[in-house]
């Protein structure tokens with residue numbers, strides 16, 4: 724059975740651990756890690772069938788077959804190269820880190836050299852399957868519009884650096900427009916989906932991102948528009964936010980769970 728280590732035990736990590744524990748994913752929850760003891764204890768007490776060991780990353784990669792990073796962009800710099808050097812596969816959700824082209828090239832090179840896999844789930848957006856299919860021919864444009872309630876954007880570096888009082892905004896307001904490279908740096912915990920789109924499509928500098936705050940919303944909306952030789956498509960998802968982290972949509976952990984299931988099943992559907 725696949726031995727999994729979960730690095731980061733917040734909204735996403737907690738759901739993944741539960742899905743392995745309840746048998747939805749046929750794998751062994753071997754190790755977990757988080758910098759907060761409280762988060763580790765919360766996860767441990769939610770489990771009925773597994774009692775994973777708490778392991779720092781260097782030890783974890785020696786013991787497991789796959790590490791799931793669900794912590795932060797900063798964690799990607801430590802977790803991904805460490806895992807690959809130890810010939811351990813890795814799944815990444817803080818995908819925005821790959822806007823750093825040096826990190827992206829380095830990790831691709833190590834993965835190739837060590838014959839390992841880096842998995843990036845679709846996360847909180849719909850349409851990655853279609854974009855990947857369409858990318859086999861020329862793509863002309865990829866645009867993401869993300870619209871969240873204030874709680875979904877509060878505390879982002881862009882908001883703090885520009886002294887935006889997000890809670891005093893009364894109507895739908897465009898906060899940011901730029902490339903995916905700029906978006907994932909300005910909003911590192913809010914639009915990792917822009918990075919996933921970039922990797923699947925036309926790259927970080929060519930993918931356009933608009934970020935909107937809307938106090939009337941209770942859901943996180945991501946709208947994607949793609950044009951290319953294949954034609955054009957749009958997708959729109961209205962995501963329920965995670966109860967423990969309003970920035971993160973519930974679809975994100977579900978996407979990781981489904982990608983993990985794909986790895987352990989013999990019958991797979993979708994691009």
Ligand SMILES: NC(=O)C1=CN([C@@H]2O[C@H](COP(=O)(O)OP(=O)(O)OC[C@H]3O[C@@H](n4cnc5c(N)ncnc54)[C@H](OP(=O)(O)O)[C@@H]3O)[C@@H](O)[C@H]2O)C=CC1
Pocket residue numbers: 730731732733734735736756757758759762793794795796797798816817818845846847848911912913915916919967968970971972975
């Ligand atoms: N690809 C996608 O579609 C999506 C990606 N995400 C991203 O996924 C990641 C996880 O999201 P979520 O579970 O909601 O986040 P949470 O904040 O709920 O949980 C992350 C946990 O990991 C901890 N952590 C962060 N960095 C480190 C580190 N270097 N070492 C040890 N522990 C660390 C955090 O601590 P602390 O609070 O101190 O940072 C926190 O306890 C985030 O980067 C988020 O932006 C989220 C939604 C969608």
Ligand SMILES: O=C([O-])CC(=O)C(=O)O
Pocket residue numbers: 846847911912913914915916917943962970971972973975
């Ligand atoms: O969960 C979401 O709606 C998107 C998100 O936070 C991210 O991509 O970082």
